[in-house]
Amino acid sequence: MAKKSRESTLVIVESPAKAKTINKFLGKDFKVKASMGHVIDLPKSQLGVDVENNFKPKYITIRGKGKTLSKLKKAAKKSKDVLLATDPDREGEAISWHLSRALKLDEDKNHRIAFNEITETAVQNALDNPRQLDKDLVDAQQARRVLDRLVGYKLSPLLWKKVRKGLSAGRVQSVAVKIICDREDEIEKFDPEEYWTLTANLKKEKNKIEADLHRIKGEKFRIESEKEVTEIVKDIKGEDFIVDKVKERKRKRNPNPPFTTSTLQQRASSLLGFTAKKTMYLAQQLYEGINIGKDTVGLISYIRTDSTRISKEAKKNANKYIGDEFGNKYQLNKDKKYKTNDSAQDAHEAIRPTSVFRDPKKMKKHLNRDQYRLYKIIWERFVASQMTSAVYKNLTVNIKVANDYMFRVSGSKILFPGFLRVLSHNNKKDDILPKFTEGEKLDLDNLDPEQHFTKPPSRYTEASLVKALEEEGIGRPSTYAPTMSTIISRGYVEKESKSLKPTKLGKTVTELLSGYFPEVTDLEFTAQMEKRLDQVEEGEDWKELLSDFYFPFKERLDDAHENMDKVNVLEETDEVCDECGRPMVVKYGRYGKFLACTGYPDCKNTKPFLVKTGVDCPECEDGEIVERKSKKGRKFYGCSNYPDCDFVVWNKPVKEKCPKCGSLMVEKHSRKKGTYYKCINKECGYTKDPDED
Secondary structure, three states: OOOOOOOOEEEEEOOHHHHHHHHOOOOOOEEEEEOOOOOEEOOOOOOOEEHHHOOEEOOEEOOOOHHHHHHHHHHHHHOOEEEEOOOOOHHHHHHHHHHHHHOOOOOOOOOEOOOOOOOHHHHHHHHHOOEOOOHHHHHHHHHHHHHHHHHHHHHHHHHHHHOOOOOOOOOOHHHHHHHHHHHHHHHHHOOOOEEEEEEEEEEEOOEEEEEEEEEEOOEOOOEOOHHHHHHHHHHHOOOOEEEEEEEEEEEEEOOOOOEOHHHHHHHHHHHHOOOHHHHHHHHHHHHHOEEEOOEEEOOEOOOOOOOOOOOHHHHHHHHHHHHHHHOHHHEOOOOOOOOOOOOOOOOOOOEOEOOOOOOHHHHHHHOOHHHHHHHHHHHHHHHHHOEOOEEEEEEEEEEEEOOOEEEEEEEEEEEEOHHHHHOOOOOOOOEOOOOOOOOOEEEEEEEEEEEEEOOOOOOOEHHHHHHHHHHHOOOOOOOHHHHHHHHHHOOOEEEEOOEEEEOHHHHHHHHHHHHHOHHHHOHHHHHHHHHHHHHHHHOOOHHHHHHHHHHHHHHHHHHHHHHOOOOOOOEEEEEEOOOOOOEEEEEEEOOEEEEEEOOOOOOOOEEEOOEEEEEEOOOOOOOEEEEEEOOOOOEEEEEOOOOOOOOEEOOOEEEEEOOOOOOEEEEEEEOOOEEEEEEOOOOOOOEEOHHHO
16 A cells, blocks of 8 residues: 655554564554653643632642653754644543654644554554544543542542551542442342252153253242252153253344453453453453564554444455355345444444454464463454354243143253354353154152252452442443452452452442442442443533533532541451561561561561461471462462472362372362362362362
């Protein structure tokens, strides 16, 4: 493609990686420089917002960015033209606006270019179509930045005064912690209820069939006690099991839409075990550019999006790839559109490969392990979304006993795989039943009653919390990952395996904020505020929005400073200080929890915080296995007597010893088995379902 001839044009992007990729697409008449993110922002040391002067922001050059800005100014003076090519979103628009003012560019001229993917075609199209800065987008970002600054910088000092120093509050993070605390309250208040199921193990020639009791006298039922199930078993014993109805039908399974930011984070968490932060870090690398032989190219489209929309060109290329690779039966006959969330901005396409022809097998040698795994699920999800549905044959068999009881067994078989052909992580397998004839008799092997108890709702994981925030309309694609990191690093929430559990501190702060500032933790209020912030892009006055929020908020803030009680959130322990004998408490530092003497400042003794498992070390006499973390943050379990004893295991140990060889057993998890115990003695290999007892 012939490049548009320009003389000494400076193109400014955010990152060196992005600059390196774009530079390879442009000729010698272009210079590409990186701003290294924001160069101008509100000051960290003060509020930086004049609330009495219509919320005027006070912008300064970020500390350490002076040299970068000076270099950009020199480069701009030597250039005939300057093009601002920051990311195609509100934040990118704001960075370009700050750069435009710092470089004294004429805002009436077309200095802004934007592209949804970093490919030569997309960059060239952007160069051919520069535009003016979008002031509504800039105002939308300013409104969010100023509102978050007002909430954070006004509430945080209150928390320092009433709870302890070093705490923070935020518009989205406080709601996220509230959601986690509310779920924990549900779990703590949950009262399990007993219920029973009844399975009939039947035989049909050589086939074994498990049929579950489905109806009693044609009605739904609930067996609440062993006495009830025993009576049912008595009624059934000796009666014939007769096939009453055989129902066969075809069912379609449709593919999922291509990824948005939140669905990518959810899938990467559940399938690959990635945190939201890690997912976005890797996705940024794939977006900004990967070396592929002699070329450097962005492999995926822009990664901060809430839309499932796909461009016509991308659909056309996907259709060709699918036809060439799988055949025309797998191609869509008509354009397929996926529903986008009602609160979505729909500003960008869904996350997709920039070229469907760069399949994961071809890209594997150019990517590290984690980049490859993430690229693979993005590529597969996109291709699957443009393929035909899978078709199943479902078979449902109703089996009657003594006219009062009806058992049911179901099976399915894939008739046409459709989009499943491209998914490497598809675990759906055929569950084929033998042929049944209505009226035929089946042989009963035995009846298997089983006791169960209702379970409380599960704690949130990062994936399910992101989903909840999105469904409630709280936060936007760019906020999910930093929100997760903040609530954990601040000590409001801790991770247990993948689950998010509120700490005592998190519960206390949430209770205080909910009492005095309901608008800060209220889901509906926060969602409505998100909508109003989005409407600034459509021309709503952002200063009026801030005024509506701030002045009532300020009244409650003054009241809280005057009347809110101080609270003590120190977590007491049974540890005693080695130096003075006083009890020790849990505190939080840069690297998480630690133990500190209550005699501070007279005694400044500290100890590492060890999460005890209650399991004795199998290799030394007085050691206990405790939870530790590797340098990379991975959890493992080792002896409390380290370094004298170097016993370690990666999985959480359990108190129960292996009944086969007496060795230590650990808790393991798999998608097929769920949670189970396994002996660490490889020669033994004993496993056990923890619910067996």
